[in-house]
Amino acid sequence: MSYYPPNQPPYGGYAQQGPPQGPPSGPPPQGYHQPPYPTQQYGAPPQGHYPPPPQGHYPPQQGHYPPPQQGHYGAPPQGSPYGAPSPQPPAGYHAPSPQPPYGQAPHGYAPPQNQPPPGGPGFPQGPPPVGYGAPPPGGAFPPQAVPSTPSLGYIPGQVAPGEFRPQAEQLRKAMKGFGTDEKALIAVLARLDPLQMAAVRDAYSKHLGRDLYKDVKSETGGYFGDGLLAVVEGPLMHDVESVHLAIDGAGTKEWLLNDILLGRSNADMNAIRTAYEMRYKRSLSKDVENDLSFKTSDLFATVIRAARHEESMPINPQVIEADVRSLQGKKNITETCAIFARASNAELRAISQTFQSRYNTSLEKHIEKEYSGHMEDALLVMLRSATDPAMRDAILLDECMRGMGTKDERLVIRVVRVHWDRNHKEMVKRAYQHRFGKNLVDRVRGETSGDYGRLMVALLE
Structure with missing residues (x-):
């Protein structure tokens, strides 16, 4: 039985009171000892007009669920019940405008009937705002693409x-x-x-x-x-500080760079980059590149430029076929990184489905076979962010608690990030139960103690 709640105004339906403002003028924020940006009241950023792709099949839990809310993890995943091959993508890879097959939804929910057109109610009028969440200079977005809007919490002062x-x-x-x-x-x-x-x-x-x-x-x-x-x-500011923590001092916390920077929308990446550079008066791209080596440095440099194809861009079947052949062909790290860094989530899903259909093996298994170390981890995070973000986070949380001891620093950061989006959090708990046969909250409770444990459990409940 599939489940994903329909699109509704996020977080209780905060009204849109105006388009997001650009970066504030004046001196940069001084650490965390004051609100980092001038405070203004805005509504939640408008949701894109692109209908969500079909959802994976998590068994619904009993009882009612909190109202659906927009999070920074993107659209719900597309796929089949775990263990079964993903369905072959529709011929032509047309943008998924039909309503997703929700199946039987929990009580109180019904699939959305209509999607507002671009520029309609709930959408900013005129050109996209400059600054946070705006497209990068040079017109990186294809002509038909509608730029994404920043996720909740990524517009300073909101x-x-x-x-x-x-x-x-x-x-x-x-x-x-x-x-x-x-x-x-x-x-x-x-x-x-x-x-x-x-x-x-x-x-x-x-x-x-x-x-x-x-x-x-x-x-x-x-x-x-x-x-x-x-x-x-x-x-936003926790992402900024996490990136700095990942590259500050001796050594690099590659896992933390993966968590914060990979699989992000252009809008959120632009917000992170701008806030980082205001906070530290340094280039985010250069700081990250200098801390990485070999091709991972090139991958992150491309990612930080925030030039992914937008979700509203129609999928080109010829491009998908060419990308699939490139990924299956002779190992070419540069080409693989370029494909993953430029593709939208919808395109990555189409690539994954075509790869499975053509070669009778999953793209995820192919990556695990062909790559290793940080490159393997990075590509898997990007792929899972597109195909199943809930399962991605379930796996990352389990990594914190697997084996001897608990990786508490990772657990804290990952639990806090999951908790910001309540609907996504519920999906992560279902994915965890499905993959590992355990209740996530009970697992975290058993791995932690004291006030620290009580906080982790409260954030997940």
Whole structure:
């Protein structure tokens, strides 16, 4: 039985109050000791007009689900029940305009009936905004492509509408005086979506005259403190700091670069690059390239340029066939990286399906056979981001807990990133159960303890 909720206004239907603003003027943000950007109230970024591709078949859980919300993981995956080969793509690879085969949806959900045309209700009018989420200079997008919009939490200054002073006061009360009420911190922070978190931090500064990040940092520590601070930072600035952490000092945390930079939309990549360069006064591309070697450096340089084909671009069957032949032919790392870095998620799905149909083996297995080390890991992350992002994250979370000991740093970062998108989080839990035969929350509870464990569980529930 397949399931993916229909498109609805994200996060409770925040109204669009104007197009996203460009990068703020004035001095760059000073670390985390103040809200990183001037605060303005916007609605959630409009959703693209491209219908989501068909969804993989996760068995639905019992009960009702939270309303669907737009996350930064892209459209739901296309595929078959796990263990069965993916269906052959439709002839001609026309952009998937038909409604996806939702199957029987959970109570309260029905497939969307109509998709608004470009420029219709909920879509920005006129040319795309300059700055965060705008296409890179030089017109990298094909003429027919509609640029993607940044994910929730990737437009600086965007906050949820409403009154968030009560949450700010609850957080201050939990840290005021002797001792800290860790359970109260968890209860407030674990429930917030990206825009609500930004609103709470703004209210904490305006009404209490204090910096929430600094207060949490001074009152907590260890992996518990790391998790809380990652939540307080929000998706964009935590991505920026994670990239810096990955390349700062001796050695490189390739897994962290993969997690943050691969499989991202052009809009989100542009937001990350711009925020990084404002924060550190350095080129993100050069910093990452200097920390990598051989062809992985070229792959990430191409990825950071944010010149992927947009999801709205029609799929060209001749290009797909040529890409499949190139991937199957004599090993050519440069060509493989170019294909993966420029293809949209829809194109990667078409490439994967055609490869399976033509050669009777999965593209994923081919990559595992032909490549190794960081290159293998990077290509698999990019492929899984397109074909099944929920399973991608289920596998990454399991890697944190597999074998002797727990990779706590990885677990904290990956749990926080998953928790930002509630609907995606539910899909990850189902994918984990399907792949590993275990309940993800129970598994995390068994691998962690104390306040740190309680925070991880609360973020996943």
